[in-house]
Amino acid sequence: MIVILNFGSQFAHLIARRVRDLGVKAEILPFNTPASEIAKMQPVGIILSGGPASVLERGSPRPDKRIFELGIPVLGICYGHQVAAHMLGGHVVKGEAREFGKEALSLCNKTGIFTSLSEREAVWFSHGDQVKKLPTGFMRTASTVTCPNAAFADQRRSLFGIQFHPEVTHTKNGTKILKNFIFLVCKAKKNWKITSIAKGAVAQIKNEVGNKHVVVGISGGVDSLVAATLIHRAIGNHLHAVFVDTGLLREGEVAQVAGYLRKHGFKKLYVIDASRTFLSRLKEVVDPEEKREIIGHTFIEVFEKAIRNQLKQHTITYLAQGTIYPDRIESASTSGVAAKIKSHHNLTLPEKLGFKILEPIKDLYKDEVRRVGLSLDLPRELLWRHPFPGPGLAVRIVGEVTPERLRILRAADAVFFEELKKSGEYEKIWQAFAALLPVKVVGVMGDARTYEYIIALRAVDSIDGMSADWHKMSNDLLEKISSAIVGKVRGANRVLYDITQKPPATIEYE
Numbered sequence: 001m002i003v004i005l006n007f008g009s010q011f012a013h014l015i016a017r018r019v020r021d022l023g024v025k026a027e028i029l030p031f032n033t034p035a036s037e038i039a040k041m042q043p044v045g046i047i048l049s050g051g052p053a054s055v056l057e058r059g060s061p062r063p064d065k066r067i068f069e070l071g072i073p074v075l076g077i078c079y080g081h082q083v084a085a086h087m088l089g090g091h092v093v094k095g096e097a098r099e100f101g102k103e104a105l106s107l108c109n110k111t112g113i114f115t116s117l118s119e120r121e122a123v124w125f126s127h128g129d130q131v132k133k134l135p136t137g138f139m140r141t142a143s144t145v146t147c148p149n150a151a152f153a154d155q156r157r158s159l160f161g162i163q164f165h166p167e168v169t170h171t172k173n174g175t176k177i178l179k180n181f182i183f184l185v186c187k188a189k190k191n192w193k194i195t196s197i198a199k200g201a202v203a204q205i206k207n208e209v210g211n212k213h214v215v216v217g218i219s220g221g222v223d224s225l226v227a228a229t230l231i232h233r234a235i236g237n238h239l240h241a242v243f244v245d246t247g248l249l250r251e252g253e254v255a256q257v258a259g260y261l262r263k264h265g266f267k268k269l270y271v272i273d274a275s276r277t278f279l280s281r282l283k284e285v286v287d288p289e290e291k292r293e294i295i296g297h298t299f300i301e302v303f304e305k306a307i308r309n310q311l312k313q314h315t316i317t318y319l320a321q322g323t324i325y326p327d328r329i330e331s332a333s334t335s336g337v338a339a340k341i342k343s344h345h346n347l348t349l350p351e352k353l354g355f356k357i358l359e360p361i362k363d364l365y366k367d368e369v370r371r372v373g374l375s376l377d378l379p380r381e382l383l384w385r386h387p388f389p390g391p392g393l394a395v396r397i398v399g400e401v402t403p404e405r406l407r408i409l410r411a412a413d414a415v416f417f418e419e420l421k422k423s424g425e426y427e428k429i430w431q432a433f434a435a436l437l438p439v440k441v442v443g444v445m446g447d448a449r450t451y452e453y454i455i456a457l458r459a460v461d462s463i464d465g466m467s468a469d470w471h472k473m474s475n476d477l478l479e480k481i482s483s484a485i486v487g488k489v490r491g492a493n494r495v496l497y498d499i500t501q502k503p504p505a506t507i508e509y510e
């Protein structure tokens, strides 16, 4: 395993992804994790990530100095490069020219992490400070015009520093550098394979749960589905899956997911139709946060009741959750707090339920979850679904949620998806949906005047939903979608395509 100490870089996850893509397990830890704890994990290498701080600032983050004495190879990247130089007796100064963007790197030593690279390489920089004097025992291995010590090494102790970012694609041979570090220097073994992850997870669940009973909430999303499938493979009918139908899901969603699970041997699946409760509590509520709160509380109530009523003949020991890796690791934290569960948006069930928590995919990234799903023979159609918010269609109907508005939105959304799928556009989009704007406008259909709602269509390209760009698709396709919606959906007579980026807009309408 490779340990990545996170100095608050948004790139720490990217480094971990690259290492895992090379077939080696990577674990992100807070920058100040004690060396003794790291040693216990027996990593074959340590990577110090970049970060926004400057080592010249008081109180800037420092790793435990003893990590350099463990005999484990260390690679410092950007801030990690500077902090290593600084702590080992070198000298860091504010750079005269702030290097930001692509630079030409001249290599003066092509061993270690630079094995089989060219004399000149295109690399990507983003930092102001630089290492002026190297620590004793280190030698310069590369430079740029403005940064003489752009890379250094102490080959004897296998300590390396690079001022640039090998994990971003702008560094053309970045993967090669990481590969050299991982395999040539650290002598790591390729053991991070999706099929073995799935097998390992099933074995671990079997081992941990034994003959106890587990409950899991199915949301229709990828994460809960893959988590449930792994657990089902491990313990079969000791898994109880509760699927709460909030009445706020998309057309056909409950039937599709429940149908799939039943067909694949989930005998203990409880679909709870709570749509009337949700809708009556949402009556006349217009404030988005109030809607979220009502939906969150109602969900917990319904879930608890299902456990009390439907599952009462079993003693449930575990509550399984589809938590994934980025949910647990704060990507831009310098606080050193790692295991923080995402509170934004996600529904967390109360601790008072008193269950032990089972999180079988907590170490995986989304695309790894999908690949595990594929290795378990889950259909692509379910695995590659766009993200869908917990409060469902309630945050896509601006203002009050009514049965009539839900019917219109659901129908419009289904037509939108149908057209996106038919045209092959669906898989190119990160997230798409229809929203209903609560204003009625005039139209004409046949000879008659109509007075109906507006449907806004949103389709965005994004990596993680934090920022997003509106998806460019052909005018012909847009026109086809618009005609199909107005033609097929009673109650909507106008279609708008949203061309706002996030920020300043959000992806959802509420």
Ligand code: XMP
Pocket: 292, 344, 345, 346, 347, 387, 388, 389, 390, 391, 395, 431, 465, 466, 502, 505, 506, 507, 508, 509, 510
């Ligand atoms: P926003 O609207 O904040 O959305 O730009 C970013 C991503 O988060 C999803 N989202 C939610 N997911 N509960 C969820 O589980 C919510 O309340 C919620 N609100 C937004 C949204 O669909 C997008 O993928």
